[in-house]
Amino acid sequence: MSVQDIFNAINEFRDTEIVNLVQAEVDAGTDISEILDNGLIGAMDEVGKKFGEGLLFVPEMLMAAQTMKAGLEVIRPLLADSDTKPRGTVIIGTVKGDLHDIGKNLVAMMLEGAGFTIIDLGVDVEPQAFFDAAKENSAELVAMSALLTTTMPAMEEAVKLIKDAGLPTKMVIGGAPVTQAYADKISADGYSADAPGAVELARSLIPGD
Numbered sequence: 001m002s003v004q005d006i007f008n009a010i011n012e013f014r015d016t017e018i019v020n021l022v023q024a025e026v027d028a029g030t031d032i033s034e035i036l037d038n039g040l041i042g043a044m045d046e047v048g049k050k051f052g053e054g055l056l057f058v059p060e061m062l063m064a065a066q067t068m069k070a071g072l073e074v075i076r077p078l079l080a081d082s083d084t085k086p087r088g089t090v091i092i093g094t095v096k097g098d099l100h101d102i103g104k105n106l107v108a109m110m111l112e113g114a115g116f117t118i119i120d121l122g123v124d125v126e127p128q129a130f131f132d133a134a135k136e137n138s139a140e141l142v143a144m145s146a147l148l149t150t151t152m153p154a155m156e157e158a159v160k161l162i163k164d165a166g167l168p169t170k171m172v173i174g175g176a177p178v179t180q181a182y183a184d185k186i187s188a189d190g191y192s193a194d195a196p197g198a199v200e201l202a203r204s205l206i207p208g209d
Contacts, residue, residue, distance in 0.1 A: 002025075003025060003030065003034055003035055003038050003039040004039075005021050006018065006021050006022055006025065006035065006039035006040065006043065006071060007038065007039050007042055007043045007046070008043075009021055009043075009067060009071075010039075010040070010043035010044065010047070010064050010067045010068050010071070011043055011046055011047060011050075011064065013060070013063040013064055013067055014067065015063070015066055015067040015070050018067050018068075018070050018071040019070055019071065019073075019074055021071070022035060022039070022071040022074040022075060023074050025039070026074065026075065026078065032075055032078050032079060035075055036072075036075065036079075036115065037115075039071070040068050040071055040072055040113055041113060041114055041115055043064070043068060043113075044064065044065070044068055044110055044113040044114060044199075045114075045199075047060075047061055047064045047065075047196075048061075048110070048195070048196030048199060048200075049196075051194065051195075051196050052196060058102075058106070061106060061110075061195060061196075062102075062105075062106055062109075065106055065109035065110055065113065065195075066109070068109065068113045069109050069112065069113070072112065072113065086115060086116060086117040087114065087115040087116050087117075087203075087206060088116055088117070088139075088140035088141060088202075088206040089116070089117045089118075089119065089137050089138065089139040089140055089141070090108075090111055090116045090117065090118055090119070090139065090140070090141045090142070090143055090202065091119050091121060091130060091133045091134050091137065091139045091141070091142045091143070091169075092104060092107065092108050092111070092118060092119070092120050092121065092142075092143040092144075092145075093120065093121030093122055093123065093125035093129070093130065093143075093144060093145070094122070094123040094124065094125060094144075094145045094146065094147075095124075095125055095127075095144050095145070095146050095151050095152075095154035095155055095158070096124055096125060096126050096127065096151060096154040097124065097148065097150065097151040097154065098123060098124065098145075098146050098147055098148050098151040098154075099123045099124055100123070100145070100147040100148075100175075101122070101123050101145075103145055103147070103174070103175060103176075103195070104120075104123070104145040105120075106195045107143060107145070107174065107195045107198045107199075108120050110195045110196065110198070110199050111143075111198065111199060111202055114199045114202070114203070116141075116202060116206075119133060119137055119139070121133060125144075126154075127154055127157040127158035127161055128161065130142050130144065130158040130161070130162070131158065131161040131162055131165065131167075134162055134167055134169045135165070135167060139169050140168075140169065140170065140205075140206045141169065141170045141171075141172060141202055141205060141206060142158070142162065142169055142170070142171050142172070143172050143173075143174070143198065143202075144158060144171070144172070144173050144174075145173070145174055145175045146173070146175040146177065146178060147175050147176050147177070148177070149177045152177065152178065152182065155173050155178075155182075155186060155188070156185075156186040158171070159171045159186050159187055159188050160186075160187075163187060170189040170190070170205045170206070171188045171189050171190075172188060172189055172190040172191065172192065172198070172201055172202070172205070173186075173188050173190075173191055174191060174192045174193065174194075174198060178191060179191065189205060190204075190205060
């Protein structure tokens, strides 16, 4: 048993084994940050790299993310007691009028796997709800998804609410019809075309210690 076994299990989508593998490392006294950084986060970084190279597709990324999430649940209670600090808080949701959530869920799981605290507002989220959650949780980042062009204006409204209030929260957007040009137009802080890119974007906007 080793942290490498955890890494391999995620990349091989072995969700039925991951819990036992992580628990075995915890029981062996392996540092929680070692399990998190080199096992869970390292594995999802590799998944993102393979996706970028065309070696994996969205269904495989979802399987890997779900495997990672199962492993993360084992150490979640221990993270609060360790010196491992969350990288930052991300509010995520699909905007008002849109009920699509596969892409949003994948981004949320991959961001959580990368060490961020995730507050998922779900789908059909009002611009005001993004604002309220960002303010209440002192969130470093708000990530919004849309799959319908008709719902994209809700992104602009949410960005305006947060910017006008002077909150330091960064705003990022994504989804099939969304582009970098649209992000620039509405003064969002970033755009990503896929989940691995969203992780890299979040890391660039919320640098670690």
